[in-house]
């Protein structure tokens with residue numbers, strides 16, 4: 020409980036704290052399933068990297084790509100998502116961990132590396 024309070028108070032003080040919106044699109048049979056931030060999805064749709072037949076599967080609000088991917092796997096009925104590399108404590112001492120070999124995003128502070 021103590022660590023939970025610390026994280027919550029850190030979040031209140033972080034001006035850049037904002038969840039991002041991710042979308043999962045089904046572009047089978049050729050394009051597979053894509054999970055990305057909405058702006059990337061929109062670019063892919065505009066550039067034809069997602070076909071006109073692609074359909075939205077679900078939308079996820081998350082702090083990091085790892086969090087979005089974990090929820091995505093649950094919604095897809097897939098095995099639990101395993102983040103890339105080992106978690107490390109956020110260098111800004113907010114109390115959270117991040118994945119330097121993955122997204123490099125702290126759930127509280129945003130992009131670290």
Ligand SMILES: [Zn+2]
Nearest residue numbers: 109113125128
């Ligand atoms: Zn942090």
